Amino acid sequence: MLRRKAVESNAVVLTFDDGPGSRLTTELLIVLAESKAKATFFMLGRNIAGREVIVKQIAQQGHDICSHGYDHLHSWKVSPFRALADIRRGWAAIDAALGTGRRKYPFRPPNGKLNIISLLYLIFLQVPIVYWSIDSGDTWRDIPNSDRIALLVKKTGGMVSLAHDFDRSDDSRRQFVIESTRSALAAAKEKNMPVLTVSELFK
Numbered sequence: 001m002l003r004r005k006a007v008e009s010n011a012v013v014l015t016f017d018d019g020p021g022s023r024l025t026t027e028l029l030i031v032l033a034e035s036k037a038k039a040t041f042f043m044l045g046r047n048i049a050g051r052e053v054i055v056k057q058i059a060q061q062g063h064d065i066c067s068h069g070y071d072h073l074h075s076w077k078v079s080p081f082r083a084l085a086d087i088r089r090g091w092a093a094i095d096a097a098l099g100t101g102r103r104k105y106p107f108r109p110p111n112g113k114l115n116i117i118s119l120l121y122l123i124f125l126q127v128p129i130v131y132w133s134i135d136s137g138d139t140w141r142d143i144p145n146s147d148r149i150a151l152l153v154k155k156t157g158g159m160v161s162l163a164h165d166f167d168r169s170d171d172s173r174r175q176f177v178i179e180s181t182r183s184a185l186a187a188a189k190e191k192n193m194p195v196l197t198v199s200e201l202f203k
């Protein structure tokens with residue numbers, strides 16, 4: 001549904017999962033600010049501890065903060081109630097960092113998998129479940145050309161792209177995320193396509 005909305009509005013929605021990362025997220029914020037663009041961050045609760053300042057910075061700069069759970073549990077491989085508790089714990093970690101009490105945030109299931117209990121729970125709470133349409137390939141064994149997203153922006157138009165902003169020991173992957181974000185933003189500008197957050201797209 002989100003993908004269809006992105007295609008309809010010919011919008012580029014940049015999403016980043018599994019962060020925040022101490023170095024990479026901070027660098028991405030600079031790249032995004034340079035283009036005055038907003039992105040959406042699906043944070044992992046366990047990565048928030050010690051990086052609360054970064055979470056606040058993301059919010060202050062007007063980006064979308066969403067959740068990717070606490071511990072990146074594959075919800076088909078753990079008990080349904082453990083998966084559900086993990087969703088709530090992920091939300092609580094964001095609220096604790098921001099000092100807010102929103103209690104729920106749009107959710108992207110780790111590995112793209114949801115069990116039926118979690119699914120019903122999210123539907124009951126009217127929490128948007130957010131997938132993606134284009135994977136940047138930043139976690140693949142062989143990282144592709146950093147122009148991959150940019151080329152697809154030019155070729156296919158509206159999209160929800162996926163990259164990851166947790167810190168890597170592999171510097172080429174960190175560089176890849178930065179470069180592909182930069183080139184995607186340049187392509188959107190060239191094509192006159194709006195760069196929107198998930199919540200802007202749903203407005």
Ligand SMILES: [Zn+2]
Binds near residue numbers: 017018
């Ligand atoms: Zn993930």
